[in-house]
Amino acid sequence: MAVDPSDDHDQLPCGTSADALLDHLRKGTVTGHERTCPHCRAAAEEFRPLLAALDSEGEITAPPGLLDDVMRTVRAEGRSRQTLRLPGGGPGDTRVRHSAVSAMLRACVDPAEGLIVGRCRIEQTPDGLVVAATARVLSGTVIPEATAAARRAMGAFVQNRLGLRVGRIDIDVTDVIERHGRP
Amino acid sequence: MHTDTALPESVLVERAQDGDDQAFESLVRRHQDVVYRIALRTLGNAAEARDTAQEALITAWRRLPDLRDPHTFPAWLHRIVSRLALNALRARRPEDPAEAEDSGLRERSAGPDDRALATGLHEALRGALAGLPPPQRICWVLRELEGLGYEEIAEIVDTTPTAVRGRIHRARTHLVEALEPWR
Numbered sequence: 001m002a003v004d005p006s007d008d009h010d011q012l013p014c015g016t017s018a019d020a021l022l023d024h025l026r027k028g029t030v031t032g033h034e035r036t037c038p039h040c041r042a043a044a045e046e047f048r049p050l051l052a053a054l055d056s057e058g059e060i061t062a063p064p065g066l067l068d069d070v071m072r073t074v075r076a077e078g079r080s081r082q083t084l085r086l087p088g089g090g091p092g093d094t095r096v097r098h099s100a101v102s103a104m105l106r107a108c109v110d111p112a113e114g115l116i117v118g119r120c121r122i123e124q125t126p127d128g129l130v131v132a133a134t135a136r137v138l139s140g141t142v143i144p145e146a147t148a149a150a151r152r153a154m155g156a157f158v159q160n161r162l163g164l165r166v167g168r169i170d171i172d173v174t175d176v177i178e179r180h181g182r183p
Numbered sequence: 184m185h186t187d188t189a190l191p192e193s194v195l196v197e198r199a200q201d202g203d204d205q206a207f208e209s210l211v212r213r214h215q216d217v218v219y220r221i222a223l224r225t226l227g228n229a230a231e232a233r234d235t236a237q238e239a240l241i242t243a244w245r246r247l248p249d250l251r252d253p254h255t256f257p258a259w260l261h262r263i264v265s266r267l268a269l270n271a272l273r274a275r276r277p278e279d280p281a282e283a284e285d286s287g288l289r290e291r292s293a294g295p296d297d298r299a300l301a302t303g304l305h306e307a308l309r310g311a312l313a314g315l316p317p318p319q320r321i322c323w324v325l326r327e328l329e330g331l332g333y334e335e336i337a338e339i340v341d342t343t344p345t346a347v348r349g350r351i352h353r354a355r356t357h358l359v360e361a362l363e364p365w366r
C-alpha cells in the first residue's frame with residue numbers, strides 16, 4: 001500500500017474507504033461489496049496480520065493500587081477549604097466544610113421520592129443559608145411534589161441539624177432519568 | 184457510598200465538582216482502565232503509563248470545577264490523558280531507556296523466527312506502534328484501540344478531522360508494512 005498523506009488516497013480504487021473496511025473487518029460487518037470486490041479483498045488480505053495483532057491484545061486493566069494512590073492525593077487536597085460557621089456557645093468556633101454540608105444536604109433527599117441531587121452549593125447570607133442545587137427527576141415523578149419534599153427535607157436539616165436559618169433553597173431540574181425496570 | 188455506582192455519570196461529575204471525593208472515586212473506578220490503556224499504548228512502557236494515568240486522574244480532579252457540561256466528562260478525561268501522554272513522549276530523549284526498550288522490541292519482532300508465535304505478532308504491533316511519530320501514534324490509539332470518532336480525536340489532539348484521517352491513514356500504512364512478514 002502506497003504511503004500518501006492526502007485524505008483522498010485513503011480510498012481504495014473502488015471508492016471504499018480503507019478505514020471503513022478495516023472497521024467492518026474488525027466488527028464482522030463486511031458489506032456485500034467488500035466481500036466480492038477484488039480491491040477490497042486485496043486490502044483485506046493486507047490487513048490480515050494487523051487484524052490478528054489487534055485481536056491478540058489481551059484485556060488491559062489499570063494496575064492495582066492506581067485508584068488508591070489517586071484517591072490518597074485527592075483526599076489530601078480536598079476541593080475547597082471554605083467553611084460554614086455554626087452558631088453556638090463558645091469558647092471556640094464550630095466550622096463545617098462546605099463540601100461536607102453539601103454531602104449531608106444531598107443525603108437528605110431520598111432518590112426513592114423521584115429526585116436525585118447533583119450539584120449542591122451553599123452560601124451564608126444575612127437572610128440565612130442559601131442552597132443552590134441541580135437535580136434529575138426520575139420519569140413519572142410529579143416535579144412540584146418532589147421538589148417540595150426535597151425543600152422540606154433540606155430546610156429541616158439546615159434548621160435542626162445546623163442550627164441555621166434557611167434563606168432560600170433553589171432547585172434546578174436539569175434532566176429526566178428513566179427508572180430501572182421501566183421502558 | 185456504594186450506591187454511587189448506580190447513579191448517572193453526570194450526577195457523579197456534578198457531585199465531584201462540589202468536592203464529593205466519593206463521587207470522584209466512583210468516576211475513577213469507571214474510567215481508570217481506559218485512562219491507563221491510552222497512556223500505555225501511547226507510551227509503550229508500563230511504569231511511565233502508570234505515572235501518566237495517575238497524573239491525568241489527579242489533574243482531572245483539580246480541573247473538574249472548570250468543566251461546564253458534565254456529559255462531556257469522558258471526552259474531557261481522554262483529552263487530559265492523551266495530552267499528558269503526548270507530552271511525556273515528546274519529552275523523551277532518543278537514548279531514554281523506554282525508547283531503547285521499544286527499539287529492541289521493534290528489531291526483535293521484525294525477525295521471521297517469531298512468525299509462529301502469537302506473542303511475536305503482538306510484540307511486532309507494539310514495536311511498530313513505537314516507531315510511529317507521536318501525533319500518528321495517539322490518533323491510531325484513540326481510533327483503532329479505543330474506538331473514538333474523527334471529530335472527537337480532532338478535539339483531543341487539537342487539529343482538524345481531516346488531519347486526523349490523514350494521520351490514521353499513514354499510521355495504518357506503516358503498521359501494515361511493518362507486519363508484512365506475518366502475511
